[in-house]
Amino acid sequence: MYGGSGNNQQEDDLYTGYDNQENDFNAPSIEDELQAQSMGTFAKPVLPANGRLGTAMNAVTATRGGEDGARPLTSVRAAGYSSQVRGKLDPLKAVAGQVAFTSVLKKPEQTFEQQCRNDEREVHKALEESAAMSAKGDYSLALERAKEAAKLERNLSKKREEQSSGDQINMDLTFSVCLNLGQEYHNNKLYSDALNVYSSLAKNKQFSHSGTVRLKMGNTYFEQGKFPNAIKMYRMSLDQIPTTSKFMKFKILRNIGLSFIRMGQYQDAVQALDSVVESIPDPVAAFNLLICMHALGDYERIQTAFLKLLGIKGKMDFQEEEEGEDGGIEIALADDGLKKEFRRRKNELHKYILTAARLIAPKVVPGKEIEGYDWVVSHLTSHGFMELASQMDMAKALEFLSQKDFKSAVSCLKGFEKKQEELKASAATNLSFLYFLESDVKNAEKYGKMATDVDRYNALALVNSGNCSFVREDFEEARNMYAEAVNVEADCLEAMYNLGLANKSLGNIQEAYDVFKKVNSMIPESTDVMYQIGDILYIMGRHEEAVKWFEALNTAVPNDPGVLIALGSLHCTLGDEAKALHFYLESHRIYPASMNVISWIGAFYAKSEMYEKAVPYFELATNIKPLEVKWKLMVASCYRRIGAFPLALRKYKEIHKESPDNVECLRYLVHLCNELGSREEVMGYAKKLKKLEKEGGAKASQHQDSVAAHSSPPRQSPLAYNRNPEAFMGDHHQQRPSTSQGRSGGNTPSKLAPQDDDDWGNEELGDDLLPM
Template identity: 45%
Template sequence: MMSFTETSQLLQKELMNDYSYRVDGIPPMNDSQYDFNHVQSGPPPSAYMQRTAAAGGRASAMPQSRGGFGRTETARPMTSNRAAGYTAAGKTGGSKVFDPLNQGDKGSKPLEKKTELSAEEKLREMEKEIHRLVEESAITRERGNLREALEKGKEAGKKERQLCRLREQQNLLDQLNVDLTYAVCLNLAIQHQANDNDNEALTIYTQIVKNKQYPFSGRFRVNMGNIYFKQEKWTAAIKMYRMALDQIPNNVQAIRFKIMRNIGHAFFKMHQFPDAIDSYENLLMHGAQHLDFMTGFNLILCYYALGDKDKMKSGFLKLLNIEQVGLEDFDEEEEIELGQTEQQKQESATRNLTEGDDALREDIKRRQREAARFIVNAANLIAPVIEKTEVAGYDWVIDSLNHHGFPRIGSELEISKSCFFLRRKEFDQAIQVLKKFERKEPSLMACAATNLSFLYFLEAEHANAEKYADIAVKADRYNARALVNKGNCMFMNDEFERAKEVYLEAIGVSADCLEAIYNLGLVNMHIGKYQEALLAFDKLHSITHVNCEVMWQLGDIHEKLGNHPKAHEWFSLLVTSPKGRSTDPGVLARLANLFNKAGDETQAFHYHLESYRYWPVDMNVITWLGIYYVKQEMYEAAIPFFSRASQIEPNEVKWRLMVASCYRRMGAYPAALKLYEDIHKSHPNDIECVRYLITICKEMKQKYDHYAAHLRKLERLQEAQNGRPMATGQSQGLDDSPRDEGRMGGGFGGSRGHFDQDEDEPPPPPEPPRPPMELYEAEADLPQKAAPKRRLAAPKATDDDDDWGNDDLGDVLPPM
């Protein structure tokens, strides 16, 4: 053991050496000779190394951390650079963890879950649930499911009231969430308004605007005004708009101008045009940036209602000066498209089809369409009235459009100008205007060519109509109206199959082209394909719902197919529908014919009489009514109908003969004789008239020899001309009726050649010719006494061989 003196000497030696000793026997090395790639980390040497060597104490082997640089007998022991009690190896490595108090064996208890939430936590969870319901309600409304959105809004309101009651019960009123109540009430009011529950929405809005705790609650008077506006309570709407306007600060100009615009709309609806003009002009005082196209159009309408031509012009110019985002690129894009070749246009169209337009571009296109629509409507409205002549007005409007950068709309007004000429039957000027478009852009040229084709078609110039239809189709293959015009030309040329193909192509281009569908049904009827025609008109009826022409064609097709009950259903619908034609004589006559075929003579008589009341010149209806009264032996009632028929067809002697026969049947022999004599004077060669003159003279005990001589002369002349005996009059007998006579109007559906004969039934066999009746036979068959004037019951069978014999009535009456 070293003494104190030796220890102090050793320490002084270490201080003097400054730990910079050199091991004997090893030459010094510089840094360039040392290989640092194989150096292992180890503790730095300390003074204890030399102390042990000098003292001759316990030898400690020096680890070979320096690659054999030190001697084992003089090296100091390695010291630890880690804290006591810890090691890099875990428990899995087998080493013992430093735990002097053995606390690791006891373990720790897991965290215990709360068995019950506190009152405040429950209320917080309810608030989260209410927030979630309000958000879901708003999202559902945006998706279009209004009923479900309202239910979620009601559920949120119910839970919010429950939350308020719980806070009140637990004395937590200071924690009431006013903003949450405000959001719930506002959402519920909006959902009621969206579902047209106006009274509920107004009640909630009233509660919101009266509560001063809600921020900006006064703005919702605009919503209340919108509800009153929808209910057409214009005064209440204006009141709410003005109250909302008072609560909007002046720095929020956009909202204030919109409210002022709504006030102008309400005054416009009330026809208070001066007040509406004041509201609209207040917007113009602050610049045109707050004026939209609807407001500008309404301002022009107000000027138009007051008849102020100068203001209409200025209002139209203000409408053209409205600045709209995206409108400045409208004509530029069209110019770019016009400068492209066909291949470039196809490539551009393909690229647009694959890529599509973004939401911003779609919105700009929508605004462009709305702006163009308002400008075109305003121009068409004021053009005929702003100048002394309509043509001058159209010229001023077109010049203004071209000057303000709307050349395309100006071209559309040119087409409207041509339509104005068409309405005035000035076809030459209309053609002159439309022909100017032959050298313009393809879209306008196609529109003008379509109108020219239709115009020439109306003038029956089918060659020119087909020429311009081909031009329109060539300019725009997907122009459905041009295809319809082309099909119409083929239809008039009796090319029904080709016309059908063109109509089908037009329907393929535009599935809702009503003209193409209607004409397709007509062409199918002409070629006898009634089932295909029925399909076309059924589709058209599903689109138009109540269209008189379509319902007429459906009834006509069913009647041709022999389905009389279905035809009766369509014609009845045409008469009884609110938008139908209850006074159309053609429809009433068709219904009467269907009732007659069904054996209901009473209903047939009713509808024939109604048809005669609205159109008293239809020969088929007049004939049926006259024969009906004759069958009922009501001769006095039949006389007006036969007299009307004689006025309509004055060259037909048979109608006057029927009137004379009615007089003779009634027993009014003087009137009958006078009428026969008048007929004989106007038609001296009518054999039937001469025969009846002989008969009535015998009944009245008057001379008839000269009539008998004239009758024999007429019979010999007839035998010489025809080689066989037959009547030479315009009718074979008095009881013959006008058959195969065309109907003279009476309905939009046209006329039928045979009113009383079904087209599907074969014609009746012709009757054998009767030999001329001798005078003595006529005399033998004369009735001995006059028939009663009026008789409703059917008469008994008699041997009267008069001109109203039962055998001959079948030629006049419709088949039973």
């Protein structure tokens, strides 16, 4: 029964009357109500407010058209009503045997305003994606998304205008989309498109941010190099930016100063930048102000500008909280965004200060470079830049080095031994380099080891240590040092180049070739690397390729005698003696004192029986090395070959006077005097010759054995004369001389008279100097 405060008897009669009429409607119990509610099908019956059930039923029957047309009262059972409990009540689950009806709600159709809001969300999404891609540096995709955002925004505006709701257009969204599109055009270097977009924004009076647009236009003109247009836009932006944006105004003023610097108008730039530096802590403006002072040569004001740059530290909060007892929290927050930004600004300021200090130190005190360094170091120290002051001390030592004042440089660098490890390692590296230049290998190794002990991953220190091992001819250890330096710093060119030299010295020709090819790919303009590649190809027997490299080297360094002689040697090896002679003559023209060039040209002319042309070269060799008898003998032999016997005899006599113990000279004197009929002189020279042969027979035999052992010298580099000029000659110089006999006037030659092959094949002259 329903509870309530009404007439209980009346309610009892009501429900009794209901049961008496065909017993088809029974009052639902509380369990039935709860069960129907749990199934979602219960509806509370509407009962008449007053009267009996019969009155109500008559009313219902009347509305239905009588008893015959009335709906059966049992129809309420389909809604879940029952007078009996059919199962256990379960509010969360359907009763067994009953069917639950669920209502299906149709999604209402979107209104026009909701569609516009959805379209705005799509525009925002495309705009944000464009900005994110631009921040990552993917400007091409950022431009595509910017164009898509602009297209969506235009469609949205057109839709609103068609529905006569143009006043609902989001002008801020339109401005953002267009501004981003112009910026992406700028990032992709499509400057004309960017300027078109910016111009349309600036001319539209509906947008209130025209100052920002003018600033963007000024940046575009600046990047194009149109500095007058950029200054014009910057000044228009400066007038349109509101006074509340003070910081932005000074940034624009800084851009004006930078534009004047690019135009070379330093005085106008000083006026613009000075007001910026006085108002806000801007390291870029302060640094460029100092650059203007340096360009103007105003060294008094340059000191003031440098002090202003140092004073920026006090205006910028770079102090990070020190770790206390709760240092774990600081460590956890060490990489938050704010601290990263602080570090970035601090590093940027230090970079500008150090660059400015290195620039002005040699000139801040005119005519006194070292005092300038001392002035800079003292002010860096007083402003708290201790690390930068130490680096300037290092620069001071390098200044001593550039002035060839090695003693002062060493003393200055030794002062770093008690400083922090990083500076100590740098100083030790420089000291090792200095001692190596002075050929003090012991101290160079000492400081090189000190540098590697402090920092094993110091590539330059490893290179210095490897150089010391290379000088000691411990090429294996040197190669290991260079290889370790390359592993530490893959682009350390010094280590890679020296690694190639070490492999070459060890005979690892292919490895050396691979290293030098790699270095050449990194610095293709290096002539040293080009020479090494050509030299290695020559050693490997790949002469045609070597010729190409040396020809390229000759183009890079024209009129280099060493390159020309290398090309001459290579062409001679290939059998092209005409080209070889051309390059040797060119080398001799540029550097006439090269003995190997002189000897080759003289021997070539003698081999070609052009003795008149050979004489000047052998005489030049005699003047360059007057103490070597072989060149004088070559001159005398040439005279004898062309039939100038008096000249040859006089030359031999001069040689005998200077070197009375020369057996070969005596033999030729005996031979010439015999041919000229000077019997008295023949007897005198023959007597001396026999005496010398008797006394020096054993020594001469040993000497002949030595010459035979060295008659076939190993192949050398085409530029070996740079290391040992006298040892250089190619394989084409090692043939035996001609065996044609000399003139004897028709008489049988004396047994003391030398044969013609002895004339050129004399062990005193050496096989490498003689023609065929």
